[in-house]
Amino acid sequence: MADYGAGNLHSLRKALERCGAVVTVTESMNTLAEAECIAFPGVGAFDNVMARIGDASGEIVRSILNGTPCLGICIGMQISADGSEEGHLPGIGLIEGRVVRMRAERVPQIGWNHVLSDDPLFEGIDSLLFYFAHSFVISPKDPGVVRGITEYESMTIPSLVRKNNFVGSQFHPEKSGSSGLRFLSNFVEFAEGCL
Amino acid sequence: MCPRSRGEGVQAKRIIPCLDVKNGKVVKGVRFKGLSDVGNPPDMAEAYEAQGADEVTFLDITASLETRQTILDLVSETAERLFVPLTVGGGIRTADDMRDALNAGADKVSVNSAAINNPDMIRECAERFGSQCVVIAIDAKKEGDSWNVYTHGGTKRTELDAVEWARRAEELGAGEILLTSMDADGVKEGYDIPLTKAVADAVNIPVIASGGCGSKEHIYEVLTGTNAAAALAASIFHYNECTVGEVKEFLRERGVAVR
Numbered sequence: 001m002a003d004y005g006a007g008n009l010h011s012l013r014k015a016l017e018r019c020g021a022v023v024t025v026t027e028s029m030n031t032l033a034e035a036e037c038i039a040f041p042g043v044g045a046f047d048n049v050m051a052r053i054g055d056a057s058g059e060i061v062r063s064i065l066n067g068t069p070c071l072g073i074c075i076g077m078q079i080s081a082d083g084s085e086e087g088h089l090p091g092i093g094l095i096e097g098r099v100v101r102m103r104a105e106r107v108p109q110i111g112w113n114h115v116l117s118d119d120p121l122f123e124g125i126d127s128l129l130f131y132f133a134h135s136f137v138i139s140p141k142d143p144g145v146v147r148g149i150t151e152y153e154s155m156t157i158p159s160l161v162r163k164n165n166f167v168g169s170q171f172h173p174e175k176s177g178s179s180g181l182r183f184l185s186n187f188v189e190f191a192e193g194c195l
Numbered sequence: 196m197c198p199r200s201r202g203e204g205v206q207a208k209r210i211i212p213c214l215d216v217k218n219g220k221v222v223k224g225v226r227f228k229g230l231s232d233v234g235n236p237p238d239m240a241e242a243y244e245a246q247g248a249d250e251v252t253f254l255d256i257t258a259s260l261e262t263r264q265t266i267l268d269l270v271s272e273t274a275e276r277l278f279v280p281l282t283v284g285g286g287i288r289t290a291d292d293m294r295d296a297l298n299a300g301a302d303k304v305s306v307n308s309a310a311i312n313n314p315d316m317i318r319e320c321a322e323r324f325g326s327q328c329v330v331i332a333i334d335a336k337k338e339g340d341s342w343n344v345y346t347h348g349g350t351k352r353t354e355l356d357a358v359e360w361a362r363r364a365e366e367l368g369a370g371e372i373l374l375t376s377m378d379a380d381g382v383k384e385g386y387d388i389p390l391t392k393a394v395a396d397a398v399n400i401p402v403i404a405s406g407g408c409g410s411k412e413h414i415y416e417v418l419t420g421t422n423a424a425a426a427l428a429a430s431i432f433h434y435n436e437c438t439v440g441e442v443k444e445f446l447r448e449r450g451v452a453v454r
Contacts, residue, residue, distance in 0.1 A: 008298065008301065106401075114205075175280050176278070
């Protein structure tokens, strides 16, 4: 799990551990590319996160393209894009498209909202309400990578994106009670299947 | 993609149990005075999540400098056991205090007096940590036709108007308003509907109604009679008068979207 020095990583670490994962938190971004599974937590601003990732970006992308399962949450998902209106630095460019500011009256969206999805990562989850806290959303060029959506005011937000072994959520599963833990456990199971 | 049904994209109203923590214990006061112990924060937070709480608020009302680290340790211990958001407040004076609380495991941090003394702190915190974790707590008391803001746990009157201050906080980058009616707090006769309505209609960020909850009917009233996004309550949950689950069932039966 990447530590970009931006605050609370504990919640994602302990949630993944609860789901059976063995988590090592590292500030060394080059180490990430060698992991069996990569997690980008959901704290921080776009440029700060990308500045920390820096030159390791290429190796990380190669590793993901070679099949390493990767989970990105909120900003950790948004950095998979080419760039963001939140900052100036390029993203890691795994998902073609940009991150844009939400065009809604009430920004940030903070609270529990429905995820509509038929992705297997939601298997066994009764309540599809998840916790959101964000001002920006990803806007992928290829609609095929959008695997879950959430309605907010008049917007339809891509709340789950997937590209092969990369899974990115706009919501915070680590803050979404039992539904979130089940989602993470489904991800851990999926990641084990990639080994 | 196969969306289940349209119209599900409505945010659920949140129910937030509040832990007022003094010297390491959860206490419950009446009109900001006369405190009595009711339990220990990590155990209570965990129990509330199990009941269906959408979030837990941890307010340190000890707020003396020498106990800062003790409080942060208790925040960590509480955060360690929660899988829903945790808001921490009380004694936050600077952006670095906010960083410490976030590092201890808080997802959001509420600021009251310090933001009034130095409104730029809101902007600084929003830039450093993101608006989504900056909560501005407002304690308001009715005077004539409007509400004045009080600081320092309700002991110091300011000249600020509550509605105006909420608007200004939003402009500066606050992500949420935690609005407590000092007139209603602790007396369990219901939330302050006119105050909550006035503030929630004036801003575009979520308003958490606080103060005065004595029953699940009161929660229903504030969530349907105003634009509040969430209702915070303490004693009805602390004294087992009603569980979070019972409140949600009551709301759901009456058509309020809850988790």
